[in-house]
Amino acid sequence: MSAETPFALLANAASLPWSDVPEWPAADLVRATARELDRGARLCAWFGVPEHGAVRLVALLAFDADNTLAVGRSTPFTGSYPSLTVTHAQAQLFERELWEQHGVTPIGHPWLKPVRRTAAGAPANGEFFRVDGPEVHEVAVGPIHAGIIEPGHFRFQCAGEEVLHLEVALGYQHRGVETALAGGPHRATLSQMETVAGDTTVAHATAYATVLEALAGVEAPLRAQWLRAIALELERLANHTGDLGALANDVAFLPTSAACGKIRGDFLNLTALICGNRFGRGLVRPGGCRYDLEAERAAQLLQRLRVALRDTEQAAAWLWDAASVRSRFENVGTVFSAQATEIGLVGMAARACGLVRDVRYDHPAGWHRFAQVPVVVWPGGDVFARAKVRSLEIQRSGEFLCEQLAAPVEGEHSVESPPPAPDTLAVALVEGWRGEVCHVALTDAAGRFLRYKIIDPSFHNWTGMTLALRGTAISDFPICNKSFNLSYCGFDL
Amino acid sequence: MFVLDTLIHRLKRGCETMSYPQGPAPALPDRHGGALRVDAAKCADGCSACVPVCPTQAITRAPGQPVALDLGRCVFCAACVEACPPGAIVQTGDYRMAVRRREDLMLGPSGQEELRLAEALDGKLRRLFGRSLRLRQVSAGGCSACEADTNVLGTIGWDLGRFGIQFVASPRHADGLLITGPVTQNMELALSKAWAAVPEPKIVIAVGACAIAGGPFVGHAAVRNGAAAVVPVDLYIPGCPPHPLTILDGLLRLLGKLEEKRERVPGGAG
Numbered sequence: 126m127s128a129e130t131p132f133a134l135l136a137n138a139a140s141l142p143w144s145d146v147p148e149w150p151a152a153d154l155v156r157a158t159a160r161e162l163d164r165g166a167r168l169c170a171w172f173g174v175p176e177h178g179a180v181r182l183v184a185l186l187a188f189d190a191d192n193t194l195a196v197g198r199s200t201p202f203t204g205s206y207p208s209l210t211v212t213h214a215q216a217q218l219f220e221r222e223l224w225e226q227h228g229v230t231p232i233g234h235p236w237l238k239p240v241r242r243t244a245a246g247a248p249a250n251g252e253f254f255r256v257d258g259p260e261v262h263e264v265a266v267g268p269i270h271a272g273i274i275e276p277g278h279f280r281f282q283c284a285g286e287e288v289l290h291l292e293v294a295l296g297y298q299h300r301g302v303e304t305a306l307a308g309g310p311h312r313a314t315l316s317q318m319e320t321v322a323g324d325t326t327v328a329h330a331t332a333y334a335t336v337l338e339a340l341a342g343v344e345a346p347l348r349a350q351w352l353r354a355i356a357l358e359l360e361r362l363a364n365h366t367g368d369l370g371a372l373a374n375d376v377a378f379l380p381t382s383a384a385c386g387k388i389r390g391d392f393l394n395l396t397a398l399i400c401g402n403r404f405g406r407g408l409v410r411p412g413g414c415r416y417d418l419e420a421e422r423a424a425q426l427l428q429r430l431r432v433a434l435r436d437t438e439q440a441a442a443w444l445w446d447a448a449s450v451r452s453r454f455e456n457v458g459t460v461f462s463a464q465a466t467e468i469g470l471v472g473m474a475a476r477a478c479g480l481v482r483d484v485r486y487d488h489p490a491g492w493h494r495f496a497q498v499p500v501v502v503w504p505g506g507d508v509f510a511r512a513k514v515r516s517l518e519i520q521r522s523g524e525f526l527c528e529q530l531a532a533p534v535e536g537e538h539s540v541e542s543p544p545p546a547p548d549t550l551a552v553a554l555v556e557g558w559r560g561e562v563c564h565v566a567l568t569d570a571a572g573r574f575l576r577y578k579i580i581d582p583s584f585h586n587w588t589g590m591t592l593a594l595r596g597t598a599i600s601d602f603p604i605c606n607k608s609f610n611l612s613y614c615g616f617d618l
Numbered sequence: 619m620f621v622l623d624t625l626i627h628r629l630k631r632g633c634e635t636m637s638y639p640q641g642p643a644p645a646l647p648d649r650h651g652g653a654l655r656v657d658a659a660k661c662a663d664g665c666s667a668c669v670p671v672c673p674t675q676a677i678t679r680a681p682g683q684p685v686a687l688d689l690g691r692c693v694f695c696a697a698c699v700e701a702c703p704p705g706a707i708v709q710t711g712d713y714r715m716a717v718r719r720r721e722d723l724m725l726g727p728s729g730q731e732e733l734r735l736a737e738a739l740d741g742k743l744r745r746l747f748g749r750s751l752r753l754r755q756v757s758a759g760g761c762s763a764c765e766a767d768t769n770v771l772g773t774i775g776w777d778l779g780r781f782g783i784q785f786v787a788s789p790r791h792a793d794g795l796l797i798t799g800p801v802t803q804n805m806e807l808a809l810s811k812a813w814a815a816v817p818e819p820k821i822v823i824a825v826g827a828c829a830i831a832g833g834p835f836v837g838h839a840a841v842r843n844g845a846a847a848v849v850p851v852d853l854y855i856p857g858c859p860p861h862p863l864t865i866l867d868g869l870l871r872l873l874g875k876l877e878e879k880r881e882r883v884p885g886g887a888g
Contacts, residue, residue, distance in 0.1 A: 243840070246807030268808045271787035273755040273769045275762055276805060297804045300759050301840030316673040316693050316834035316858075323761030323859070367766075380624040386773035387634060390862075393766075394647065401649030404763045406858060407695050416649065443624055614761050617804075 132195035138490035140339040140551035151199040151206035171219035173227040189487040205230040215469030241296035248296030256282035275613035291594040298617035306577035322615030328557030330409035332564040335553035337411040340545035349413030354492035358522040361558040363392035365515040376453040384440035391433040413539030454509035458593035458605035472560015477510035484556035511608040581615030651709035656725035658684030660706035668698035690723040690830035693858035716868025738874030754792035759799030763859040764826035794821035800828040800841035
């Protein structure tokens with residue numbers, strides 16, 4: 126498939142000179158991208174690069190089955206171009222973002238409205254999609270939600286209990302991350318990467334470090350790659366366990382809820398054992414890892430990990446054993462696999478629709494080239510499937526960690542990472558616990574960031590959550606939302 | 619069978635809530651480091667090695683002046699500790715970091731080597747909130763780490779409810795706000811409305827480097843560099859994120875729960 130593509134091929138965690146990226150007029154890039162998407166490619170990123178008052182489009186595609194990425198760009202232009210969304214829905218948010226950031230209009234886009242822009246102390250939400258009819262009513266939720274979670278606005282169109290349509294309006298968490306990256310890396314850049322989505326610190330920091338290493342033409346020592354892989358799975362364990370507990374809580378199944386709340390903390394404490402911070406801040410650095418995992422510490426980690434895994438197993442067993450839970454999870458919030466493909470769903474949510482999509486398997490980089498975690502896939506696309514995939518991934522990650530901790534890699538855990546090469550594009554994908562974390566960096570003639578694009582898995586997946594709600598009772602919104610547990614700040618950047 | 623299973627499991631595990639504050643505080647991870655101590659008197663003349671390594675520009679040294687570190691901005695990466703040859707900046711390992719006044723987080727000059735821990739609310743407020751405090755949490759650009767480590771206080775291990783502290787869904791049911799995040803422009807309106815909806819008297823607690831001073835996002839046009847730009851803050855809890863123990867200590871300190879304990883111990887009833 127990828128062999129005949131006119132796009133430039135590159136592997137995950139690799140770089141190529143900006144001048145080697147093929148360019149077409151924007152309309153031709155849209156056509157070429159559409160052709161590849163029709164042949165099974167997936168849109169990882171679609172963004173603009175400013176150039177002398179004009180903008181270039183960049184398309185990053187993934188040929189998952191061929192384990193390769195592909196990149197193409199347009200010639201600089203201003204004004205407008207024919208929208209890709211018209212034929213390929215997975216581009217819809219990318220094109221809204223492009224319009225907002227660079228002022229180029231995708232002609233034919235069916236729902237062109239702001240993504241994060243500010244208007245008097247709140248995001249410029251624009252008009253919401255409305256369903257009319259005598260029995261139809263509208264429900265508005267947020268930005269501030271009932272629990273201790275991030276803000277976002279949900280607008281439901283309902284007929285009685287049934288949700289006909291849900292529109293999600295985000296942007297409340299917009300902190301200006303991408304804007305600040307221009308001209309970087311800066312002093313604060315690494316800290317910002319670690320807080321792009323605070324529960325995904327290790328994945329985003331690893332993607333950032335990998336991009337810088339690719340730009341510098343170095344690779345982190347194997348021991349550092351091994352350690353990053355361990356931290357990444359610990360992050361997955363903590364979040365999946367927390368989510369299982371939260372899902373149990375939302376259907377009033379308290380034994381699992383109470384147990385998982387505590388075990389989640391046990392997993393976070395394991396990350397803190399490695400680096401002092403429960404979320405893995407300060408661990409991953411360009412060139413390697415800041416801390417080593419000495420034999421004694423690794424042994425302690427393994428011992429505590431085994432206890433936490435056993436507790437999780439028990440708590441999950443109660444959940445799956447309870448018919449009352451199964452009947453609340455099954456056939457609720459379904460995303461069909463054809464929809465998942467169409468909207469470009471990634472990660473755990475995609476695997477719960479039966480799609481084999483896992484960066485660790487499709488585009489292995491770092492330690493995942495040498496050690497594999499089996500991909501968990503479950504058909505169904507409902508809340509049950511998303512909970513089940515989490516539960517199975519906890520087992521797989523646990524086994525992976527036990528294997529890896531028993532066979533540590535020798536050597537240094539850090540090397541000096543030279544400055545980034547000039548006029549170069551680098552890409553890193555990391556399978557965070559939600560899904561594909563994608564970082565793309567382009568340097569200028571001085572080796573500074575001309576453009577740095579971050580795509581959190583939530584950017585792809587919020588659309589999936591809105592589809593899951595269609596035809597579902599509005600009272601099931603909490604479990605549907607929790608079954609995705611998407612990031613607000615990772616989307617808002 | 620889960621009913622029997624869970625009952626047996628619970629009997630075996632017993633109470634999983636920590637004994638703190640009656641018993642000892644749980645140990646911080648050894649690489650955590652805790653609060654910082656800055657001994658400006660130890661600084662070498664003209665040395666400012668710590669200044670450029672700080673990601674949040676928390677450290678300044680004007681010519682001829684002692685070094686100054688703002689623990690409110692600090693993300694506790696300890697890069698300054700590594701960069702300081704004479705050991706003027708050191709980690710204390712202390713989890714207690716909550717303060718009542720913003721300036722109490724400024725470290726450096728003689729007499730201000732360490733932060734000045736929060737005093738309890740006094741008089742009427744303490745009478746009102748001391749045994750029952752309801753908080754509305756507002757994340758205003760928080761990355762979900764401060765939120766997660768606040769949330770964890772509600773789990774069985776920490777059991778915040780035993781101190782009469784509870785998070786509620788509506789600001790109208792609340793005695794105050796607990797704010798996380800640098801306060802984005804896009805959350806300014808919602809935060810102001812939530813604050814206005816809390817009945818008087820009310821308090822505000824800023825949790826984390828972002829809510830105190832903008833954290834890693836300080837100076838961005840899209841943020842207001844912390845909660846104090848929008849609402850008056852009564853308690854600052856530093857960290858990125860603060861350890862749950864640091865947050866709990868701050869809440870208990872504010873309500874005077876830790877003083878009560880100290881008062882009781884000599885009497886033997888503790």
